[in-house]
Amino acid sequence: MRLTTAFSLLTAAAAAAAQCNGQTAYCSRPFSNITFIGAHDSPFIGSGLSDNQNINITAQLDMGIRFLQGQTHYFLNELTMCHTSCILEDAGPLSGFLSEIKVWLDSHPQEVVMVLVTNGDNVGIGNFSAAFEESGIDGYAFVPSTSPGVLPMGQWPTLQELIDQGKRVVAFLDYGADMSSVPYILDEFSYYFETPFDVTDSTFSDCSINRPSGASADGRMYIVNHFLDEDILGIDIPDRADAATTNAVSGTGSIGAQAQLCEGLYGRAPNGILLDWTDKGDGIGAQNAINGV
Template sequence: MNPNPMALVRILFGTLLLVPTSWGALEVGSLRARDSADATASTCNGRAEYCDRSYSNVTFVGSHDSAFVGELPQQNQNIDIKAQLDMGVRFLQAQTHHSILDDKVLELCHTSCFLEDAGRLESFLSTVKDWLDSNANEVVTLLLTNGDSVDITEFGDTFSSSGITDYAFVPSSNPDTLAIDKWPTIGELILSGKRLVVFLDYGADVKKVDYILDEFAYYFETAYDVTDSSFSSCAIDRPSGASASGRMYIVNHFLDVDIFGVKIPDRKHAGETNAATGDGSIGAQASLCEGLYDRAPNAILLDFVDKGDAINAQNDLNGF
C-alpha cells in the first residue's frame, strides 16, 4: 500500500516540532540544575565570604544552654531554638541527662531534671532538622554535654529517631581526629549535604557513632560560670593541662551572678555582656584571647543571645 504523502508530511513536521521541544526541556532542566548548584555555592550561612572559608577558620556566636528558655532565674535564653537559628545563631549548646521518669530517654536538663527539664533531646533534634530542611545553605553545630555519662549508643539511637543523621558530618580522618587545617570549607559542607557538625563533651566514641565527635579532641574552653564582668581571662580551663596547639577553642562569654553561693545567669546585664565592643563585651574578650592564642575564637557562647549585638560581633570577628 502506498503511503499518503500528506500523512508523511504531517508526521515529519510533527517530529521536527517535537525535537526542539525536547531539547529545550533538557536545556531548561540542565540550566535549572546549574542555577540551583550556583545558588547553593553562592551564599553560605548567609554570606558569600563563608563559602571558601574552612570550618575551623570561622568564628560562631553560640547559644549557651540553648534549650532553657524563659524568665525563671535558672533559664539562659529568651527565645526558642527556631528563633535563635532564625536570628543567625549557628552554634547551639545544650545539656543532656537521663529522664527522671524513664532512664532510657535523654532529656535536656539543667544540671538536674528536677531543676529544669526542657523536654526530650529527640524533640530538640527534630526542631533543628526541620530548620535545616527549610534552610539549604546553612551549617549548624551542636555541642552537647553528657551529664550522666550515658553510653554513646543511646545518643546514636536518639539522633537516628529524630531523622537528623543524614545531615551529620563525618570527618574523613575517622577514627583519628581531623587536623585543624584539614576541615572542609562551609561551602563544601553545604554542597555535600553534611550540614550538621556534632560534638559531645564526654563519652564520644567515633568507632561506635562516627558523627558524634569528642569535643576536647577538637576544642579547648575558657572558664565558665564567670562572675567577673570584665572577662579578663582567656586561660584554658578544659581539658585540664591541654595545649592550645592544634585545637579550635570556645570562649564562655556568659556572665553569672552569685546569690548566696548559687550562680545564676545575669539577665540584667546581658545587653552589655553581649555588646560587640566596649568593656566586658564579646569583642573585648575575643581580642584578649586572640592576642594570647594568635587566632580568633571558633565559638563564643552567650546567654540571652537576643540581647546586645551578637550577630554584629560575629561579623566583626570574621572580618565583615
C-alpha cells in the first residue's frame, strides 16, 4: 500500500513537472507560437472609475494569467505604476510590481510570464533597469540570442527551453528601450504590433494595426486590445458591467470572435490578448481554445 501511494505521488509529481504554464503541450511550443491572455493595466485594482482589475497581481497569476501589462510614470523621483496620472491613481513603485511577480515565480518554477510596461513620461532606460535590479527579477529576464538585434519570430525558444535556462520573464517596454545597454528589456514595437485600444464598439470588429503607425505585420507578433470602454461625457471609462460578455470564449464581441477575425486577417493567431476584469468571463477558457489545448 505504501509503495503504491509513493508511486502515485511520484507519478503525479512527474506529470506536474512536465507541464509548462499549466499545459504539457506548451513545453514544446515556441514562445512566439502561444496566445497569452493578459491583464491590461494589471496593477490598477478596485472599484474606482479608473480601475481595470478586481483582483491583485498574485491572484491574477494564480488564476492563470501569464501576461501582465501596466503603465508607469515618473513621480516623486521614481518610476511608479500610475493610471494616466499619479494624482488619479498610484499603485506604488515599479520595483514593487516586479517584486510581486518575482515572489510568485520563485514558488512556481514551471511558469513563464510576459511583462509589458509603458514609458508614459519618456524617461531613460536606466530608470527601468534600476527597478528590475531592485526587485531581483532581472535574473529571470530573457535575453535573445541575437541581442541587441531582434530575434526573428521563428527562432524563439520553447517554454521548456526558457524554463531550463531559468529565463522565465520576457519583458518589453513600449517606448525608450535600448537593447544595447539593457538587453533584457525588449523594445515592444520591434517585436509586436497592436490593434486599436480605448475601443467603445462592443463587437470588436477592428483588427487593424494601430501601433506602431504604418507598420507591417510581417515578422511581428501581435497584441489584441480586447478591453471595452464606455464613453461618459467624452471620457473613456473601463466598462465593468459588460465584462463577462466581453471576456467570453465565444459569441458576438467575445475574445474568441475577435481572435478569429484577426487570425483571418493576418494568417495566425494573436500572441497576446489584453483584458480588463480578468476574473470575469472566461479568459483562460478562451486562451485554451485559441491555443488548441
